[in-house]
Structure formats: structure tokens, C-alpha cells
Amino acid sequence: MNKVRIGIIGLGFIGCRHAVSLANNAIPGAELTAVYDRNQDKEQWVKENLGENVKLFTDEEQFFNSNMIDGVIIATPHPFHTEIAIQAFKHDLHVLVEKPAGVYTKEVRLMNEAAVASGKVFSMMFNQxxxxxxxxxxxxxxxxxxxxxxxxxxxxxxxxxxxxxxxxxxxxxxxxxxxxxxxxxxxxxxxxxxxxxxxxxxxxxxxxxxxxxxxxxxxxxxxxxxxxxxxxxxxxxxxxxxxxxxxxxxxxxxxxxxxxxxxxxxxxxxxxxxxxxxxxxxxxxxxxxxxxxxxxxxxxGDTDAHNWDGIITNWVDAIANGTELIASGEEGIKxxxxxxxxxxxxxxxxxxxxxxxxxxxxxxxxxxxxxxxxxxxx
Missing domain, CATH: 3.30.360.10 (Dihydrodipicolinate Reductase; domain 2)
Incomplete structure (x- = not known):
């Protein structure tokens, strides 16, 4: 199977960290193809840290309609997780959301319903x-x-x-x-x-x-x-x-x-x-x-390690091979x-x-x- 094409939404600290990891081929079976951030000043950072093959989008619809991605990692502030995740599922994309999943449980329930309707893999970044x-x-x-x-x-x-x-x-x-x-x-x-x-x-x-x-x-x-x-x-x-x-x-x-x-x-x-x-x-x-x-x-093992890459790898394996998720979207409710x-x-x-x-x-x-x-x- 071809590599799972990943897009990252939000280039704050954690989004940039995940982007660099993917760009450096730290996640087997995955490749970073696109990133989205409203801040247009990120263009130089993307070129210097992610390479010429990763496209930066500053328009959300263009990002979702680019046909360049199979799944997205949502690394925006948590109040925006629900809207973005549901949008991603509507575009038939797999989703990995940073913690917390949202502000209140009903939001996360809506995300899970959208995931089920789309048939896509929904995971939480519970790396601990x-x-x-x-x-x-x-x-x-x-x-x-x-x-x-x-x-x-x-x-x-x-x-x-x-x-x-x-x-x-x-x-x-x-x-x-x-x-x-x-x-x-x-x-x-x-x-x-x-x-x-x-x-x-x-x-x-x-x-x-x-x-x-x-x-x-x-x-x-x-x-x-x-x-x-x-x-x-x-x-x-x-x-x-x-x-x-x-x-x-x-x-x-x-x-x-x-x-x-x-x-x-x-x-x-x-x-x-x-x-x-x-x-x-x-x-x-x-x-x-x-x-x-x-x-x-x-x-x-290292009890101080963040293990972010482990969760991303598990999510990619679930997309490609049906591997059981370490933290499914439903777990975000608890x-x-x-x-x-x-x-x-x-x-x-x-x-x-x-x-x-x-x-x-x-x-x-x-x-x-x-x-x-x-x-x-x-």
C-alpha cells in the first residue's frame, strides 16, 4: 500500500513538532504532504523545516479539497477541534485530534458520530x-x-x-x-x-x-x-x-x-x-x-518520553492495516x-x-x- 498522506492543521508548537517528525520520516508508512495555518508568515518556516514537497495552505477549503491528503492531525486550540474534525470527516479524511478532544462531551460525541458516518479512523492524542x-x-x-x-x-x-x-x-x-x-x-x-x-x-x-x-x-x-x-x-x-x-x-x-x-x-x-x-x-x-x-x-523504558510519534504511528497503522487504536475518538469523551x-x-x-x-x-x-x-x- 502507498504511504498514508498526512496533513497537519495548526502550526503552533505541537503542530510544528508533529510536522517536523513526519517530514523526517519518523512515522513508518506515512508522509507529510500538506499543512494548513491561517498565518501566512509560516511560509518560510515550512520551506526551511519541511522541504519543498510540503504545501502550505492558508485557505481551509483549498486545503480540504486539495486531494493531497488521506488524514489530518488537528493541532489547533481545543475550542476549534469539533468544527474542524467534522469538516474533515465530511471530506472523507481520517482524523487524529490533540487533547483535550473538545470543551464538553457533547462536542466529542458529535465528532464520533461524524467519524462513524464517514467510516474513517478517529484517534485521540493520549500519548501518556x-x-x-x-x-x-x-x-x-x-x-x-x-x-x-x-x-x-x-x-x-x-x-x-x-x-x-x-x-x-x-x-x-x-x-x-x-x-x-x-x-x-x-x-x-x-x-x-x-x-x-x-x-x-x-x-x-x-x-x-x-x-x-x-x-x-x-x-x-x-x-x-x-x-x-x-x-x-x-x-x-x-x-x-x-x-x-x-x-x-x-x-x-x-x-x-x-x-x-x-x-x-x-x-x-x-x-x-x-x-x-x-x-x-x-x-x-x-x-x-x-x-x-x-x-x-x-x-x-523512558518514563519521561512524550510518545507522540507512537500515537501517530498507531493511527497510521489503523488506517493502513486496521490495527486497534490505543486511544479511539470515543475515549476522548471519558x-x-x-x-x-x-x-x-x-x-x-x-x-x-x-x-x-x-x-x-x-x-x-x-x-x-x-x-x-x-x-x-x-
Whole structure:
């Protein structure tokens, strides 16, 4: 089969990075043939970095109608993902979208419906699913190493941002410009991994988002969310852009022990017998607990690698050979479901059941957008 011809939409930092990788033949079975960006000043950069055979388009319709591409990587700001993706599917193109998939779940559902109607391959750039640290963690949990999950706790507060970061662009940290704050800007990978490694989504969420707690911004910069799962397990997700030094610690407890992921390492505490069994049957000292063995779990591979090329290669293989996607377009809904539910819980001051009421969320979001200081409507 001929190489899959790829076009890139959006030549910001990440779009340029993907373009150079493709132009340097880093993705087997793919070739970069076209790029699209509204900024006409990109012409010289394209010639110098991508070569004479890659055509730059500054007109969207000309790009889509060029007959030069089989699939597109959408690397624009996330508020524009839905419109562009649906347009691409209407032109019978395969699509890979950067994270987050969109601002709210209904958008991503529309993208998936368009993908199904077109019969094209729709993938998400959840490149952290290729991080050997989280691959190993998922394997440990799915193998039953912890038994039944009882609690999940992720404290991810090492996103510190000074006010100057938010002041660097008028759309930053505004409801109309981004549709949210730390949850949609910094945390999409962690929210995806949170449900992916344990293999289940919560059944309901109660969250407390603080808007502009540490910064002069409209959106959330501090979040504490409590979740409950169908099996009775509970979870906690804490995140912020206002704490220094921050923490990145994921702890997963089960009936057979616990796993902690911190500082690029996995530590397992394994019980000799299930905690529930020991509690019911042990007749000795009332303060005793099951025998515990601490195990440092080896992880092979670079846990700091971004693995973007791995996701692009998987998408190209799915187009050419029908390979199963690492992160399908449908997977883009789950992390957004979590962030949307946390915001909706705060706005309604109540529990939110999953799947969320998408229309109710959009109604509340639109109220925030209408009052936003910028009107780049998401």
C-alpha cells in the first residue's frame, strides 16, 4: 500500500513538532504532504523545516479539497477541534485530534458520530497511554494484583503558573477562550489515565472548584473532587496551578494492598491475605494487620518520553492495516466527562451522576461564556 498522506492543521508548537517528525520520516508508512495555518508568515518556516514537497495552505477549503491528503492531525486550540474534525470527516479524511478532544462531551460525541458516518479512523492524542510507567500500572491492576479496588487518590498540584502565564494571551483562562482552567488545560492526560489504569469510571461526582483562587482569572485554578464507583470504591482528585512546591502522587488501594506512583517510580505494598478476610477471621492482637511486603516494581523504558510519534504511528497503522487504536475518538469523551462533571457539580452545588446531563452542562457553560471578558466563543 502507498504511504498514508498526512496533513497537519495548526502550526503552533505541537503542530510544528508533529510536522517536523513526519517530514523526517519518523512515522513508518506515512508522509507529510500538506499543512494548513491561517498565518501566512509560516511560509518560510515550512520551506526551511519541511522541504519543498510540503504545501502550505492558508485557505481551509483549498486545503480540504486539495486531494493531497488521506488524514489530518488537528493541532489547533481545543475550542476549534469539533468544527474542524467534522469538516474533515465530511471530506472523507481520517482524523487524529490533540487533547483535550473538545470543551464538553457533547462536542466529542458529535465528532464520533461524524467519524462513524464517514467510516474513517478517529484517534485521540493520549500519548501518556504509551508511558511505560502507566502501562505497567495498568497491567498490575488488570492482573488482579490489588484485588478489588477500594480507593483511588491522585494529588496532581505540580502545575504552578504565575500570573504572567495567564496574562500572556487574552484568551487564556477565560470561559470563552478555553472553556475552563486547570481541568481542561493541564489535566486532560491525568483524567484520562485515572480511569484508564483502573478500568472504570465513577458513577457520581461531588466537586469543589475554586475560580480565580490564586490568580486573577475567570476559570478554575484549584479543584478537589470526590467520586464514588459502582463497586463501592471511592476516589479523590486534587489539582491546582497555585501551589509550590507541588505534588504528583497517585495512590490506588485494593483489598490485597496498595500501589503508589510518585517520582517516576511504582511501589507495591502486597498483603499476605486480603484485608477483608484478615479483618473477619483474625483472632489475635486487635491492633495487628496482615503481613505486608514492600516491592519496588521495575519499569523498563523512558518514563519521561512524550510518545507522540507512537500515537501517530498507531493511527497510521489503523488506517493502513486496521490495527486497534490505543486511544479511539470515543475515549476522548471519558476525561471530559470527568472534568465536565466536576465543574457542573460546583455550579449546581450538588452531586452529579455519570453520564452527565450534557444539555445542563452546556447551559451552565454558556452562562459563563456570556459573562466572559473575551468573546472568542468556544
Amino acid at each position: 497511554r504509551l508511558n511505560p510507567l502507566f502501562i505497567k500500572l495498568r497491567e498490575l491492576i488488570s492482573s488482579g494484583e490489588l484485588g478489588e479496588i477500594t480507593r483511588t487518590t491522585w494529588i496532581i498540584t505540580n502545575w504552578f503558573r504565575a500570573q504572567s502565564y495567564y496574562d500572556s494571551a487574552g484568551w487564556r483562562a477565560t470561559w470563552a477562550g478555553e472553556g475552563g482552567g486547570v481541568l481542561i488545560n493541564q489535566d486532560p492526560h491525568q483524567l484520562d489515565l485515572w480511569q484508564w489504569v483502573i478500568g472504570m469510571m465513577p458513577k457520581r461526582v461531588r466537586a469543589f472548584c475554586k475560580f480565580g483562587k490564586y490568580h486573577n482569572i475567570e476559570v478554575e485554578d484549584d479543584v478537589t473532587a470526590y467520586v464514588e464507583y459502582e463497586n463501592g470504591a471511592t476516589g479523590l482528585f486534587v489539582t491546582s496551578t497555585g501551589e509550590a512546591p507541588g505534588t504528583n502522587r497517585l495512590e490506588i488501594n485494593g483489598d490485597l494492598g496498595k500501589i503508589v506512583v510518585e517520582d517516576g517510580k511504582i511501589t507495591l505494598w502486597r498483603l499476605s491475605v486480603p484485608a477483608s478476610e484478615f479483618s473477619k477471621t483474625f483472632k489475635g492482637n486487635s491492633f495487628d494487620q496482615p503481613e505486608i511486603r514492600k516491592i519496588d516494581i521495575p519499569v523498563e 476525561s471530559l466527562m470527568l472534568s465536565n462533571s466536576m465543574l457542573l457539580s460546583t455550579w449546581t452545588d450538588n452531586w452529579v451522576n455519570l453520564p452527565i446531563d450534557e444539555d445542563l452542562f452546556h447551559e451552565h457553560l454558556q452562562k459563563q461564556i456570556n459573562n466572559s471578558k473575551t468573546q472568542i466563543n468556544v
